[in-house]
Amino acid sequence: MFIYLNALFVGLLLLSNILAVKLFQIGEFILPGAAIVYVVTYLLTDVIGEVYGKNTARKTVQAGFITQLLAVFFIFIVVHLPAAPAFGLQSEFEQILGGSFRVIAASLLSYIASQHLDVSIFHRLRASHGEKKLWIRNNVSTMTSQLIDTSLFITIAFWGIVPLRVLLGMIVTQYIFKLIIAIIDTPFAYLLVKWARKLEAK
Structure with a gap:
């Protein structure tokens, strides 16, 4: 079961980097497409940590970081390969996958800081609760780490591109949206943990 959870984690992580280009709006919320995908990765590290332990969850986070670095490397190479005359979408391709160094750096730094914090908080609470109160450690660890990630x-x-008021508004709206997703995914944490333990017991 672990290999599937790990693969799902890395897959959703890479997918969120691609979907981040698309902005969508719900009411007053304007968000990147990654917002609905990336938050699920925190659910997966919580499930992995709950069933397989803290060290395994940390290794999953590290694997995700290395995979992102490799993805950036290969995307950079492919974007800068000379386009064939028959390929008329080079500029669109660069816009979607190229990204800026600043955005890529922001993504990697926020990822490594928040995901490690998520694992640390989750297992600190687990040391106090044992296997009980999964919903508390799942929500508290995700809500705290998502605040760090978003900020x-x-x-x-x-910073320096948009006014401070707009920047703070972006942080608040994205964080609220991620909180809602984190609360909604709590039942799925219980289901995945139960399923993983059942499969590992066979």
Whole structure:
């Protein structure tokens, strides 16, 4: 089961980097497409940590970081390869996958800081609760780490580009949206943990 959870984590992580280019709006919320995908990675590290332990969860986070670095490296190479005459979408391709160094750096730094914090908080609470109160450690660890992730990413990516009022508004709206997703995914944490333990017991 672990290999599937790990693969899902890395896959969603890479997918969120691609979907971040698309902005969508719900009411007053304007968010990147990654917002609905990336928050699920915190659910997966919580499930992995709950079933397989803190060290395994940390290794999953590290694997995600290395995979992102490799993805950036290969995307950079492919973007800068000379386009074939028949390929008329080079500029669009660069816009979607190229990204800026600042945004990429913001993504990597916020990822490594917040994901490690998520694992640390989750297992500190687990040391106190044992296997009980999964919903508390799942929500508290995700809500705290998402605040760090959102604040770091938006500050690094957009500081000096947008007014401070707009920057703070971006942080607040994205964080609220991520909180809602984190609360909604709590039942899935219980289901995935139960399923993983059942499969590992066979």
